[in-house]
Amino acid sequence: MSIIIKDLGKKYGQETIFKDFNLVFEKNKITGILGPSGAGKTTLLNLCGGLEQPDRGTIEGINPQAISYIFQEPRLLPWRTVRENLRFVFKARAIKKPGSHEREIDAMLERVGLTTVGDYYPHELSGGMRQRVSIARAFLYPSELLLMDEPFSSLDSSLKNRLMDDFLKIWEQNKRTVIFVSHQEDEIRHLADIILTFSDKPVQVLKKERLT
Numbered sequence: 001m002s003i004i005i006k007d008l009g010k011k012y013g014q015e016t017i018f019k020d021f022n023l024v025f026e027k028n029k030i031t032g033i034l035g036p037s038g039a040g041k042t043t044l045l046n047l048c049g050g051l052e053q054p055d056r057g058t059i060e061g062i063n064p065q066a067i068s069y070i071f072q073e074p075r076l077l078p079w080r081t082v083r084e085n086l087r088f089v090f091k092a093r094a095i096k097k098p099g100s101h102e103r104e105i106d107a108m109l110e111r112v113g114l115t116t117v118g119d120y121y122p123h124e125l126s127g128g129m130r131q132r133v134s135i136a137r138a139f140l141y142p143s144e145l146l147l148m149d150e151p152f153s154s155l156d157s158s159l160k161n162r163l164m165d166d167f168l169k170i171w172e173q174n175k176r177t178v179i180f181v182s183h184q185e186d187e188i189r190h191l192a193d194i195i196l197t198f199s200d201k202p203v204q205v206l207k208k209e210r211l212t
């Protein structure tokens, strides 16, 4: 199911972020959002994730139990190993498939290139490796929607390009709807099927480009 945003209204105090805003996010596509700083991109992700409530309008087509996130900082549990951080995904949703998790975790660790560090703690990893763990976690969680807010922006460019290639390979095998916000147009062009360019607030879609 696509995500359908109808007549969305959202204000913070006197500041109108969205007014009569309408948009459709296509199912199992990666939509990249570009736009000026402070326009409301993160607010839109928060509204989709249910972390913020709209003042007006509706967002249809999202199952709140089936959302995963990748943020700029990996947000791993520091007192848990990589493997335990990934196991937590299954606990979080009380998924009952006895015996199958470790194999799934192993397969995902391999896909993100972290086979040898499953028993390491987050502080023992580089920033890029920690972000790989958060990508693994986002895909292990059986989400239908993946929300990404600047997930690559703290990484240097060669690391970033490899990570984006790996991200795409994993996504090809575990497709879901992705909404991806970034200031970096190169990142958006690397990953997205559809690119939306937002105006300053109140947000309008200035341009929609389809790359695939």
Ligand SMILES: Nc1ncnc2c1ncn2[C@@H]1O[C@H](COP(=O)(O)OP(=O)(O)OP(=O)(O)O)[C@@H](O)[C@H]1O
Residues within 6 Å of the ligand: 012, 015, 017, 035, 036, 037, 038, 039, 040, 041, 042, 043, 044, 183
């Ligand atoms: N919880 C909040 N309370 C008050 N104002 C907020 C809140 N969250 C966001 N804002 C304001 O709403 C506007 C949009 O913020 P938002 O973070 O969504 O923009 P953005 O497009 O993601 O910006 P950036 O590209 O800089 O991350 C900004 O002016 C911000 O200050």
